[in-house]
Amino acid sequence: LIxxxxxxxxxxxxxxxxxxxxxxxxGVSEKTTRLVNKIIEHSGFKPNLIGRNLKLSKEYILVxxxxxSNEESPFWKYPKWGIEKAIKEVSQFGAKVNLRxxxxxxxxxxxxxLVAILTLKDIDGLIISPHFVKESxxxxxxxxxxxxPYIFINxxxxxxNNASFVGQDSFKSGYLSAKLFDISxxxxxxxxxxxxxxxxxxxxxxxxxxxxxxxxxxxxxxxxLKIETLEVIKFGENITKDITKKLIKNxxxxxxxxxxxxxxxxxxxxEKFEIEMDTVIGYDLSDDNLKYLKxxxxxxxxxxxxxxxxxxxIKLMFDHLAHNMELKSKYISPIHVIVKENSEYYTQ
Amino acid sequence: LIxxxxxxxxxxxxxxxxxxxxxxxxGVSEKTTRLVNKIIEHSGFKPNLIGRNLKLSKEYILVxxxxxSNEESPFWKYPKWGIEKAIKEVSQFGAKVNLRxxxxxxxxxxxxxLVAILTLKDIDGLIISPHFVKESxxxxxxxxxxxxPYIFINxxxxxxNNASFVGQDSFKSGYLSAKLFDISxxxxxxxxxxxxxxxxxxxxxxxxxxxxxxxxxxxxxxxxLKIETLEVIKFGENITKDITKKLIKNxxxxxxxxxxxxxxxxxxxxEKFEIEMDTVIGYDLSDDNLKYLKxxxxxxxxxxxxxxxxxxxIKLMFDHLAHNMELKSKYISPIHVIVKENSEYYTQ
DNA sequence: CTGAAAGCGCTTACAG
DNA sequence: CTGAAAGCGCTTACAG
Numbered sequence: 001l002i003x004x005x006x007x008x009x010x011x012x013x014x015x016x017x018x019x020x021x022x023x024x025x026x027g028v029s030e031k032t033t034r035l036v037n038k039i040i041e042h043s044g045f046k047p048n049l050i051g052r053n054l055k056l057s058k059e060y061i062l063v064x065x066x067x068x069s070n071e072e073s074p075f076w077k078y079p080k081w082g083i084e085k086a087i088k089e090v091s092q093f094g095a096k097v098n099l100r101x102x103x104x105x106x107x108x109x110x111x112x113x114l115v116a117i118l119t120l121k122d123i124d125g126l127i128i129s130p131h132f133v134k135e136s137x138x139x140x141x142x143x144x145x146x147x148x149p150y151i152f153i154n155x156x157x158x159x160x161n162n163a164s165f166v167g168q169d170s171f172k173s174g175y176l177s178a179k180l181f182d183i184s185x186x187x188x189x190x191x192x193x194x195x196x197x198x199x200x201x202x203x204x205x206x207x208x209x210x211x212x213x214x215x216x217x218x219x220x221x222x223x224x225l226k227i228e229t230l231e232v233i234k235f236g237e238n239i240t241k242d243i244t245k246k247l248i249k250n251x252x253x254x255x256x257x258x259x260x261x262x263x264x265x266x267x268x269x270x271e272k273f274e275i276e277m278d279t280v281i282g283y284d285l286s287d288d289n290l291k292y293l294k295x296x297x298x299x300x301x302x303x304x305x306x307x308x309x310x311x312x313x314i315k316l317m318f319d320h321l322a323h324n325m326e327l328k329s330k331y332i333s334p335i336h337v338i339v340k341e342n343s344e345y346y347t348q
Numbered sequence: 349l350i351x352x353x354x355x356x357x358x359x360x361x362x363x364x365x366x367x368x369x370x371x372x373x374x375g376v377s378e379k380t381t382r383l384v385n386k387i388i389e390h391s392g393f394k395p396n397l398i399g400r401n402l403k404l405s406k407e408y409i410l411v412x413x414x415x416x417s418n419e420e421s422p423f424w425k426y427p428k429w430g431i432e433k434a435i436k437e438v439s440q441f442g443a444k445v446n447l448r449x450x451x452x453x454x455x456x457x458x459x460x461x462l463v464a465i466l467t468l469k470d471i472d473g474l475i476i477s478p479h480f481v482k483e484s485x486x487x488x489x490x491x492x493x494x495x496x497p498y499i500f501i502n503x504x505x506x507x508x509n510n511a512s513f514v515g516q517d518s519f520k521s522g523y524l525s526a527k528l529f530d531i532s533x534x535x536x537x538x539x540x541x542x543x544x545x546x547x548x549x550x551x552x553x554x555x556x557x558x559x560x561x562x563x564x565x566x567x568x569x570x571x572x573l574k575i576e577t578l579e580v581i582k583f584g585e586n587i588t589k590d591i592t593k594k595l596i597k598n599x600x601x602x603x604x605x606x607x608x609x610x611x612x613x614x615x616x617x618x619e620k621f622e623i624e625m626d627t628v629i630g631y632d633l634s635d636d637n638l639k640y641l642k643x644x645x646x647x648x649x650x651x652x653x654x655x656x657x658x659x660x661x662i663k664l665m666f667d668h669l670a671h672n673m674e675l676k677s678k679y680i681s682p683i684h685v686i687v688k689e690n691s692e693y694y695t696q
Numbered sequence: 697c698t699g700a701a702a703g704c705g706c707t708t709a710c711a712g
Numbered sequence: 713c714t715g716a717a718a719g720c721g722c723t724t725a726c727a728g
Contacts, residue, residue: 001407001442003705014715019707029713049440050405051705054398054720059349092397094349176689183532183647183687299531334693337685339531341524345682351721362699367723377697399721402704 002045011035022047053093053323060095060124060321062314063117066153067104067131074286075261075306076104078348079153082310083127090318097314098123104131111135118142125317126150130157133204149320149327153313154306155204156330163320164327166313168304170205173335174212174259177281180300180337181255182216182223185278189254190226192246194266196234209259209283228253235262240269247275255279263301267292285338285346293340303336307348350393359383370395401441401671408443408472408669410662411465414501415452415479422634423609423654424452426696427501430658431475438666445662446471452479459483466490473665474498478505481552497668497675501661502654503552504678511668512675514661516652518553521683522560522607525629528648528685529603530564530571533626537602538574540594542614544582557607557631576601583610588617595623603627611649615640633686633694641688651684655696 004022008015013032020028021036028036039045064083069076080099087097100117102110110132117126118139125148130136136143136157143150149163156165181191195210217223230246232239235258243266247253255278258266263282270277271292281300282289292298312331319325338346352370356363361380368376369384376384387393412431417424428447435445448465450458458480465474466487473496478484484491484505491498497511504513529539543558565571578594580587583606591614595601603626606614611630618625619640629648630637640646660679667673686694 004707005705015706016708016716017714020714023707027713032713046440048405048442048705050398050402051720052707054402054705054722055707057396057398057720092394094396172689176687179687179689332693335690337687337690339524339527339685341520341527342683342685345680352723353721363722364700364724365698368698371723375697380697396721399704400723402706402721403723405704 001048002043003048004045007036007039007043007045010039049323056322057094060090060318061098061122062090062095062125062127062317063098063100063120063123064127064314065100065102065113065117066127066129066310068101073104073261074288075284078284078306079310079313081348082307082312083314084310085307086311086314086318090314093318093322095318095322102131107132107135111139114139115142118146124148124321127153127313127317129153130155130160133157136160149317151313151317151327153309164316164329164331166309166316166331166333168333168335170208171212171215173283173302173304174209174214175216176212176335176337177209177257177259177300177302178213178216179220180281181257181279182220182225184299185225185255187224188226188252189278190228190250190252191255191257191279192253193227193229193257193259194232194239194243195229195259196232203260206259213257213259225255226252235260235265239265243269244273253277256281258282260284261286261289263298264288264292267295267297271295271297285343285348290343290347293338293343296340299339301338301343303338303346304333305336305346309333349396350391351396352393355384355387355391355393358387397671404670405442408438408666409446409470410438410443410473410475410665411446411448411468411471412475412662413448413450413461413465414475414477414658416449421452421609422636423632426632426654427658427661429696430655430660431662432658433655434659434662434666438662441666441670443666443670450479455480455483459487462487463490466494472496472669475501475661475665477501478503478508481505484508497665499661499665499675501657512664512677512679514657514664514679514681516681516683518556519560519563521631521650521652522557522562523564524560524683524685525557525605525607525648525650526561526564527568528629529605529627530568530573532647533573533603535572536574536600537626538576538598538600539603539605539627540601541575541577541605541607542580542587542591543577543607544580551608554607561605561607573603574600583608583613587613591617592621601625604629606630608632609634609637611646612636612640615643615645619643619645633691633696638691638695641686641691644688647687649686649691651686651694652681653684653694657681 004015004018008018017028018036021033067076100113102113128150130152143160152162152165154167156167232242256266261284279299283302285301285303289298289301293301316327320327336346352363352366356366365376366384369381415424448461450461476498478500491508500510500513502515504515580590604614609632627647631650633649633651637646637649641649664675668675684694
């Protein structure tokens, strides 16, 4: 394999000069430049990245801020696994990652961490889930003052100059869910959309999913399905009463849509009361959701590769810093349609 | 970041000795070994992979044998793109890849290339699509005599000691397809399974897909769907007569399954004659199939990330050779359910 | 059993 | 405008 040394020898110059030409650092005579470029082109020389990286390697410090997960809301454990996987890899190349958490049900905890992180010194990059929109906007000025790149993960916000966004297109995922009901549910029946008040208020993402869902039926007027909405305070045992009332009142409901990972609560209810639906759709392949998918109670789960979201956000930032890789403004996660029969390919 | 040099200094020994302990090369006193191990553990030292790779880098020669693609059978262009992407990457780390082709409709062309490749000298690894089963088995002895690792891509064969397999589980993908018909097609209607004679004979994969498809209905006796089979000589304009006869004879056919990329031929027919189906399923997101998916004529396309199959087969082999990475015996591609609304995430 | 030294391919501060 | 030299972190052939 051809190296910078071979080129230097051929051109009768030093490797330093070859390097200068290679990176357009200037200070090289036009004649030499031409000669070197000719040899490079002719030989098909590509700089060896290992040599390059070894020389350039320095310590990079990344800071990550995401919600912590618990049994009640397990979603964030998947991005976290991906982040941990990426940390193992980049730490062998001289990166340090400082992983911080907030409580996704407590805006104050988010704000506190956010302000602390945005005012840190001597860091090289940030990865943040701007889960609370209001609080994030409140501290926009701190973002603007940042001299290091930052990537948004899972939740996207407009009007910030984040280096990139990693996550799903929530609107489209809702639209797709509606299509799946339309394909699989008995004609003329009703889909029940279940959401919580607090989710609608705080969760930018859940809101977009429902908007996408409704948009499908606006655009596909030939669909024979009807939609009803049920708002509950919180997904837990308490939904039993609300949902039972609803199902008794309208016995034409043959499908249920929950625009979040909380579909397991509804599945538990359906199993307990032995209620059969044509189509039940929710998000994210948690252990519980996988169980109900396998039991045939959940029909489709919408997947978004949460592990990869975590993994990619770190790797992208590191490659950007260490290898000058240009970042795209968005890295949109796929919208996977998961059924019992292909679920094994989407477990993390 | 801590290095081998730091450890040597702390232990008052040379870096060479640290390296010997690190890799259990022997020839180090027990006392020194213990000391070094203690420091390593204590400091959380991880060897820097860049330094390691730079030192170890040598030229690896890989040979790849796959079918060439053309307009009539475009599938292999996707793995090829992935292979080309991987070649760009590994060639910067000192690998040379020799890409060879055969005609997937001509066993002789396969056999000729196969024998030539299996008797090559001075290569480090092979990636082969053993598309023709009979011919591959015929030269099993050449495989057995190989001293270098080889990976099978897309088609898997038992009884060879290939280092790994990269591809989809065809049986399961057929099973999943059947489930999708069951979910989305009108009760009591019929699914038409279309296959070609020559495909059944030559294409191990297509055969498995149909077996999986039928297995679903054996295992799910509650399904109300019926199955009929139509064998055609070859997918082309000529199918018009056969399929028309079939549809006239049985007007209860509401779904069509083609266990290959050739679903576009059927979609073209359905569009031309304005025939409406509940569910039409085929494989692989070729440009044509994408077009008919978007037009609403194909309902589901089964995806298998063909680009990644090509990409991964090269990268895995290279990491195995250059970085001693252990290979798993199988790298099974996901079975993606693609509809119009999420197709953008699966185009290559 | 151990060390000193060379070298993998590149980059850079320094000297001229 | 250019070269010689040092060095990134690791591995290895050689000498003792």
